[in-house]
Structure formats: structure tokens, C-alpha cells
Amino acid sequence: MGQKIQAVKGMNDLLPVEQKDFKLTAAFWQAFEDTVTRWARSYGYNQIRTPIVEQTGLFVRSIGEETDVVGKEMYTFADSNDSLSLSLRPEGTASCLRAVVEHNLLYNGPQKLWYMGPMFRRERPQKGRYRQFHQVGAEALGFEGPDIDAEIVAMSADLWNELGIRDHLVLEINSLGNREERAAHRAALVAYLGSHQDKLDEDSKRRLHTNPLRVLDSKNPDLQEICNKAPHLTEYLGEASRTHYAGFKAMLDGLGIAYVENPRLVRGLDYYNQTVFEWTTDKLGAQATVCGGGRYDGLIEELGGKPAPSIGFAMGVERLLLLVRDYGSLAYQAAPDVYAMHQGEGAALQAMKHAQTLRAAGFDVLQHAGSQSLKAQMKKADASGARFALIVAQNELSDGTVTLKDLQGTHGQTTLDAALLTSTLQQWKNA
Structure with a gap:
């Protein structure tokens, strides 16, 4: 027997049943995808699908060469002719744009x-954080005013309501201003942090001159006092940026969406400007951010297009579904409606014909395969979770009847004309 080959660490199989270390099932996931598709359509968003492999330069240019994502976490490799560097996409916005x-x-x-x-990032796997993970993202391109900022936040809030987790999420917001305002704040921040360099940890010292905003996002408790007293970017906003931010907050207030202003909220990617936001929770341990996004008005131009204001967000699906599973609600059906059984010569074909008729009428039908006793088949019907059992016996073929059994309800068992099979099941299901 050959040695078993296991999945890559941090890259999970999605099975019909829960696993020991990954308790999301394919049926639960599919129900979420169906919900998301309806939700996005309701806001007028059209789906786009891009390759999972892109030229490495796309992410270097958009995300930033000095970010942890590009510098340490991307899966990058040379094409077969060694002339082109390729990477598995670590996020969705760059590929979309x-x-x-x-x-x-x-x-x-x-x-x-x-x-x-x-998406793919090579980092230490833990609850809610994996090397292959999934994102749902939305991008509104070509819209300039704060109204679209508010709409995209309201859009995400609507999804939380539909999933039953709104009470477990907190909206944090901030403004990063424009490029010039960020540059002025960066200079002040570098000077401030430099005066405390002896107290910085190694990560913060590395980021000090490459990505100093990320120092403010440090989770090191020894740095919290230093970070709290650091210059706030909002102190460097000009009139236009302040007006945009005020308009955004006014619309959130008008929509009844509660928020917390967090001056240390900077997001981890270089392309953000103006509005940024995150939805966070205290129910997933260290992985507090479920959804985040903001404006990236200069990114389309950076990637070779004509300048266009833009905003978007992305949510981590695994992290979100763990929250929904434990605290929310998501209606889904993993079991079939009907388990179709047969006994005797010619019964298997007739059961298959009835199953096809029921599927055409909208029922999910699991057809028993092979020849076993009705007792053994009934055990499999119970194990399948089906609500109803359809039994086709050889002695019923001549008179055109079938037997139905309600495995979970109060309808009991009855033999009826096969022509009434579909209508009877519809009545039973809706009762």
C-alpha cells in the first residue's frame, strides 16, 4: 500500500460532513454562496471571475513591495521559461482592477x-486564518462622493442582518486622507516613532521606514501606549478630505448604522486612501476582522487605466462562516427530500423513473443503488436524513401504485396511485 498523501497545511478540503479541525461543510458553504449571489444582485453588482494566478508585478505595484503580503506571504514562482514571475493571488482587488x-x-x-x-498567503495557519482562504469582495468603480462609501457599508450590514450576526460585529471607520496628507502624517509619524525606537519590537523597527502606518496596527501590548500617543492622521486632513469624511459619517448616521471612529485603523495594503473601515468581532479570538475595505482612488491609474475614484471591501469567508455557524443563522438543506427504494424484479427501473419525475418537480431525490433487503434500505434512508421514503415493490408494478413513508413527520405510511405521487409529496412537504 502506498503512503498517504495529505493536503498542504493550511489548505482545507470542503467535505459533506464536518472535519475535526475544519467544521464547515460543503452544504453550509453552498448555502452561503447562494445567499451572497442574491444579496449582490439586489444591490446591482455584477459578478467578475479572474484567474488565481497573476503576474507578480501586479501585486508589487498595487499592494506595495514593502507590505508583509508581498514581502513575506505570497506564493511566487517562475514560469517554465524562467522569464516571467507568477504569483497566486493573495487578495481580489488587484486582479479585479x-x-x-x-x-x-x-x-x-x-x-x-x-x-x-x-486566495493564497503563506502564513501560520490558525482558527479563521488559512494558507488557502476564500474571499467575497465588492468593488464600486468610478464613483466619487461619500454616498457610495455609505452604500457599500450599508450593503455589508445588510448581509450581516441576513446571516443573523449583526449584533456580534462592530463597525470601525477612519479616513486616511489623500496622498499629500498621508505623506505629511508619515513624516511626523516616523519622527515620533524614531524618538521611541529603543522601545519598538523588531517588526516595528523593520516597518518604521518602509510602512510606518502598520506600526500603529501592532498587537504587541507593550507598544499600545506609544501607539495611542502617536500623531493621528485625521489631524493632517485638508478641507476636502474632512468634508468627504463628514459626509460619509452623516450618511451612516442617517441610515442608523452605528460605528466607532478608530484613528489607528490603517488597513494593511498601500493602495488605500480616504475612507477605510473594518467590521470586527470578539467571537473569533485573535482573528477579529471579518470584513474590511475602503477607498483606493489612485489604484486604477497605477495599473495603467484612466484615473477613476473607487471603493471596495472583502470579507474572509471561512472566518465569517465560523461566526455564522456558532452565532448566526443560515438556512440550508444537506439531506435529500426523498430516499427512493425498490424491491423485486423490475422495481429498480420503475423507482428510477419516479425519482426522475420528482426531480423535475423540484424534489431532491437520493436513489438507492444495488439490491438489499427493504430493512437494510430503510436504515440507509434514515441515515440519509431524508424526510420521505419512496418504496417501489414488485407486487405494486402491475397495479401502478407506490408506497410513501414520512420518516420525520406525522403523515405515516400510505400506498397510493403512482399518478398522485408528486402532488401527495408536495402536500406533505408543505403541511
Whole structure:
């Protein structure tokens, strides 16, 4: 017997049943995808699908060469001819905008797009954080005012309501201003942190001159006092940025969406400006952020397109579904409606015909395969979780009848004309 080959650490199989270390099932996941598809459509967003492999330069240019994502976490490799560096996508926005620019999607006006799929980062796996993970993201491209900022936050809030987890999430917001304002704040921040360099940890010292905003996001408890007293970016905002931020907050207030202003909220990618936000929870341990996003008005131009204001967000699906599983609600059906059984010569074919008729009427039917006693088949019907059992016996073929049994309800068992099978099951199911 050959040695078993296991999945790569931090890359999970999605099975019909819960696993010991990964308790999300394929049926639960599918129900979430169906919910997301309806939700995105209700806001007028169209789906876009991009390759999971892109040129490495896309992420270096968009995310930032000095970020941890590009510097330490990407899966990067050379193409077979060694002339092109490729990377598995670590996030969805850059790929989405690359496609927008390449195919000139903004030619006829603004676009609202959404995506869903796997992303990859080489980091230490833990609850809610994996090396292959999945994101749902939305991008509103070509919209300038704070109204779209508020809409995209309201859009995410609606999803939390639908999933039953709104009470377990807190909205944090901030403004990063424009490029010039961030540059002025960066200079003040570097000077301030430099005066405390002897107290910084190694990560913060590394980030001091490459990505100093990320120092403010440090989870090191020894640095919290230093970070709390650091210059706030909001102190460097000009009139236009302050007006945009005030308009955004006013709309959130008008929509009844509660928020907390967090001056240390900076997000981890270089392309953000103006509005940034995160939805956080205290129910998932260290992995507090479930969804985050903000404006990236200069990114389309950076990727070779004409300048266009843009905003978007992404949510981690695994992290979100762990929250939904434990605290929310998501209706889904893993079991079939009907388990179709047969006994005797010719009964298997007739049961299969009835199963096809029921599927055409909208029922999920699991067809028993093989020849076993009715007692053994009934055990499998019970184990399947099906609500109803359809029994086709050889002695019923001549008179055109079938037997139905309600495995979970009060309808009992009855033999009826096969022509009444579909209507009877519909009545039973809706009763």
C-alpha cells in the first residue's frame, strides 16, 4: 500500500460532513454562496471571475513591495521559461482592477462588480486564518462622493442582518486622507516613532521606514501606549478630505448604522486612501476582522487605466462562516427530500423513473443503488436524513401504485396511485 498523501497545511478540503479541525461543510458553504449571489444582485453588482494566478508585478505595484503580503506571504514562482514571475493571488482587488483596465470596462461608465473565490498567503495557519482562504469582495468603480462609501457599508450590514450576526460585529471607520496628507502624517509619524525606537519590537523597527502606518496596527501590548500617543492622521486632513469624511459619517448616521471612529485603523495594503473601515468581532479570538475595505482612488491609474475614484471591501469567508455557524443563522438543506427504494424484479427501473419525475418537480431525490433487503434500505434512508421514503415493490408494478413513508413527520405510511405521487409529496412537504 502506498503512503498517504495529505493536503498542504493550511489548505482545507470542503467535505459533506464536518472535519475535526475544519467544521464547515460543503452544504453550509453552498448555502452561503447562494445567499451572497442574491444579496449582490439586489444591490446591482455584477459578478467578475479572474484567474488565481497573476503576474507578480501586479501585486508589487498595487499592494506595495514593502507590505508583509508581498514581502513575506505570497506564493511566487517562475514560469517554465524562467522569464516571467507568477504569483497566486493573495487578495481580489488587484486582479479585479487588472481585468477592468485590460478590458476597458469603465469605457461606458461606472461599474459595480463582485467576486468570490480562493486566495493564497503563506502564513501560520490558525482558527479563521488559512494558507488557502476564500474571499467575497465588492468593488464600486468610478464613483466619487461619500454616498457610495455609505452604500457599500450599508450593503455589508445588510448581509450581516441576513446571516443573523449583526449584533456580534462592530463597525470601525477612519479616513486616511489623500496622498499629500498621508505623506505629511508619515513624516511626523516616523519622527515620533524614531524618538521611541529603543522601545519598538523588531517588526516595528523593520516597518518604521518602509510602512510606518502598520506600526500603529501592532498587537504587541507593550507598544499600545506609544501607539495611542502617536500623531493621528485625521489631524493632517485638508478641507476636502474632512468634508468627504463628514459626509460619509452623516450618511451612516442617517441610515442608523452605528460605528466607532478608530484613528489607528490603517488597513494593511498601500493602495488605500480616504475612507477605510473594518467590521470586527470578539467571537473569533485573535482573528477579529471579518470584513474590511475602503477607498483606493489612485489604484486604477497605477495599473495603467484612466484615473477613476473607487471603493471596495472583502470579507474572509471561512472566518465569517465560523461566526455564522456558532452565532448566526443560515438556512440550508444537506439531506435529500426523498430516499427512493425498490424491491423485486423490475422495481429498480420503475423507482428510477419516479425519482426522475420528482426531480423535475423540484424534489431532491437520493436513489438507492444495488439490491438489499427493504430493512437494510430503510436504515440507509434514515441515515440519509431524508424526510420521505419512496418504496417501489414488485407486487405494486402491475397495479401502478407506490408506497410513501414520512420518516420525520406525522403523515405515516400510505400506498397510493403512482399518478398522485408528486402532488401527495408536495402536500406533505408543505403541511
